[in-house]
Amino acid sequence: MDLLDLKDAAKQIALDSGAILVGVGSRDRLVDAPPSGDMNYSLPGAQSCIIWAYPIPAETLDHYLGKTERLSYRNNMHFAYSTGWKSAATVAQFIEKNTKYKAYPVMPNIDYRGTGFAFRQRLRVGRFFLRRGLATKLIAKIIARTFGEKVFPMFSLRYGAVAAGLGRLGWSGNLFVKDYGSAVYLAGALTTAPLEPDPLADENYCNKCKTCVQACPTGLFSLDEEEAPVTIAGREEIYAKRNAYARCYFGCGGLAGVGPGGSWSTWTPDHDCLKEVAEEQMNDPAYRAKLLQDMLSSNATPVVQREFNKTILIQYMNGGILGNIGKRTLEDTHPTCGACQAVCVADPKQRKKLLALLKSAGKMNLDEEGKEYIERPDGTTFYPPTEV
Ligand code: SF4
Ligand code: SF4
Numbered sequence: 001m002d003l004l005d006l007k008d009a010a011k012q013i014a015l016d017s018g019a020i021l022v023g024v025g026s027r028d029r030l031v032d033a034p035p036s037g038d039m040n041y042s043l044p045g046a047q048s049c050i051i052w053a054y055p056i057p058a059e060t061l062d063h064y065l066g067k068t069e070r071l072s073y074r075n076n077m078h079f080a081y082s083t084g085w086k087s088a089a090t091v092a093q094f095i096e097k098n099t100k101y102k103a104y105p106v107m108p109n110i111d112y113r114g115t116g117f118a119f120r121q122r123l124r125v126g127r128f129f130l131r132r133g134l135a136t137k138l139i140a141k142i143i144a145r146t147f148g149e150k151v152f153p154m155f156s157l158r159y160g161a162v163a164a165g166l167g168r169l170g171w172s173g174n175l176f177v178k179d180y181g182s183a184v185y186l187a188g189a190l191t192t193a194p195l196e197p198d199p200l201a202d203e204n205y206c207n208k209c210k211t212c213v214q215a216c217p218t219g220l221f222s223l224d225e226e227e228a229p230v231t232i233a234g235r236e237e238i239y240a241k242r243n244a245y246a247r248c249y250f251g252c253g254g255l256a257g258v259g260p261g262g263s264w265s266t267w268t269p270d271h272d273c274l275k276e277v278a279e280e281q282m283n284d285p286a287y288r289a290k291l292l293q294d295m296l297s298s299n300a301t302p303v304v305q306r307e308f309n310k311t312i313l314i315q316y317m318n319g320g321i322l323g324n325i326g327k328r329t330l331e332d333t334h335p336t337c338g339a340c341q342a343v344c345v346a347d348p349k350q351r352k353k354l355l356a357l358l359k360s361a362g363k364m365n366l367d368e369e370g371k372e373y374i375e376r377p378d379g380t381t382f383y384p385p386t387e388v
Contacts, residue, residue: 001098007195009098010050010091014187017087018079019052021177021184023198025163032231036152037159039190041113043104048195049160050091051188054080055180061342065354067361067374069384070267070335073342077185078333084108084187085326091189101193106160107324108187112151120321122146127317130296130310140293143313147249147288157186162232164188165198169230169237170206171213172221172340178205181351182212182344200233211351215339215358217259217266218251219243219275244282247274254312254336255295258363263377265363267336269305270295304370312336 001009007024014022027047030037039046056076064073088105095103112119122142129139161175162168166186170176177184178201213221221240229236250256251274257266258273265271272291274282281287295301295309315332319325343354362376374382 003193003195006095006099006101006193007050010095010189010191010195011052013091013094014050014052014087017052017083017090018054019087019187020055020180021166022050022052023161023164023166024195025049025051025160025165026195026197029163029197029200029233030159032234033159033163034152034156034230036113036154036156037163037230037232039155042106042154043102043190043192045102045192046104046190048191048193048197049106049155049164049188050191050195051157051160051164051166051186052084052087053161053166053175053177053180053184053186054084056080056183056185056342058345061183061345061354062357064267064335065339065342065358065361067267067364067382067384071385074333074335075330077335078328078330080185080187081108081325081328081333084185085324088187088189088326092191095189095191095193099193101191103189103191103193106155106157106188106190108157108185108326113154120323123317123320127314127321130314130317133310137289137293140296141285141289144246144285144288144292147246147292150245155188155190157188159230159232160188161186162201162237163197165200167201168204168206169239170204170344171208171210171238171240172344173227173239173242174212174341174344176204176206176344177201177346179346181205181346182341200235204237205346207348209348209351211343211355212340213240215343215355216251217257217264217273217275217337217339218247219277220245220247220251221340243279246282246288248337250274250291252337253316254334255292255309257337259359263363264359264361266339267364267372269308269364269366269372271363302366304366304368307370308366 011022060072092103092105167177174182225241257268
C-alpha cells in the first residue's frame with residue numbers, strides 16, 4: 001500500500017466512526033510547539049499525526065446549558081471519547097498490519113506525562129478512603145495537592161489538530177473549528193509513516209468575543225492577558241493566560257460551579273463562586289485542602305452534597321486510574337461543566353444566546369434524597385431526567 005492510499009484509508013476509518021473532520025499533520029509543523037507537541041515522546045520516529053473530531057450536536061448544547069437535561073450531553077461525551085479511542089486503535093492496527101510503519105493510538109484524555117504508577121497509587125488510596133466515607137484531612141490534603149499540579153498530555157490532540165489543519169486555537173485554548181467552533185471532541189493516532197500533511201486552516205475564526213471567559217464560573221481564563229504564544233507550522237497561536245489550574249479541577253470536576261452574582265451554576269450543587277476567590281488563595285495548597293475538606297466532610301455542607309462530591313471524585317479517580325478516558329464507563333461519565341467549550345459554537349450570535357441561556361437557566365441543587373433539581377430564577381423548580 002502506498003502512502004497516498006494509506007492516508008486515505010486511515011482517514012476513512014475516522015470518518016466511518018462518526019468524525020466530521022479529519023486531517024494529517026507532520027512532525028515538522030510541530031517542531032517549535034511546546035513539549036506536548038513532540039510526537040517522539042509517545043512514538044519514537046513518528047512523522048505524522050492523523051487527527052479527527054466528533055461534534056457536539058446543537059440541541060445537546062441547548063439542553064445542557066439550559067438545564068433541561070444532560071443525558072444527551074453525557075451520552076455524546078461518552079460516545080466521542082470511547083469511539084475516539086477505539087477508532088484510534090483501529091487506525092493504528094490498520095497501519096501496522098498493512099505497512100512496515102509503526103503507529104500509536106493517542107488516548108483522548110487523562111493520560112498525562114509523568115503520571116505513572118505512583119500517581120495511580122495515590123488515586124487508589126484516595127478512592128479507598130472516599131469509598132468508605134473517610135474523607136479525612138489527610139485525604140483532602142493529598143487531593144488538593146494534585147489539584148495544584150500542572151499536567152501535560154502524552155501528545156496534545158489540540159496541537160496535533162492545528163498541525164493537521166482542523167482549526168486554530170481559540171482564546172479559551174480549545175481548538176476552534178470553522179464550522180463547529182470549540183464544540184468538538186478530538187481523537188488521533190501517530191505514525192512513523194511520512195504522510196503528506198493536509199493544508200493548514202486558513203485563518204483563526206475565534207473572534208475574541210470572550211464568551212468563554214464569561215461562561216467559566218471559576219475564572220480559569222484571563223479576560224485580556226495572553227499566555228506565551230504556541231508556535232505551530234510557523235504561526236503563533238494566541239490564547240488566554242491561565243489562572244490557577246485548580247480552578248478548573250474544582251469546576252470541571254463538578255465540585256464548584258456558581259457564576260459571579262450567584263444566580264446561575266453549571267451542573268453542580270455547590271454554591272460557592274471560585275471566580276470571586278483571589279488567585280493567591282487558589283494557589284495556596286492549605287486553602288485548597290480546607291475548601292475540599294469542607295466540601296467532603298464539613299457539617300456546614302449538606303449531607304447529600306457531600307455524598308455528591310464524594311461520588312463525583314470517585315468517578316474522576318476511576319478515570320485517572322484507568323489512565324484513559326476512552327475506556328471510562330457511561331456510569332462514570334458525569335459532565336458538570338465544560339461551559340467554555342459548550343458555549344463556543346461557530347456562529348457568534350448563537351454563542352451569545354447560549355451564554356444567555358446558561359445564565360438564565362438557574363442553579364442546580366439536590367433535594368433531601370439527593371435527587372438533582374434546578375432552581376429557576378422565577379422561583380420554580382424543575383427535575384430534569386437523570387436516569388440512564
Ligand atoms: S468563546 Fe469567543 S473568544 Fe472564546 S474561544 Fe470561542 S470564539 Fe474565541
Ligand atoms: S471546564 Fe468549566 S471550570 Fe474549566 S475552564 Fe471550562 S468553564 Fe472553566
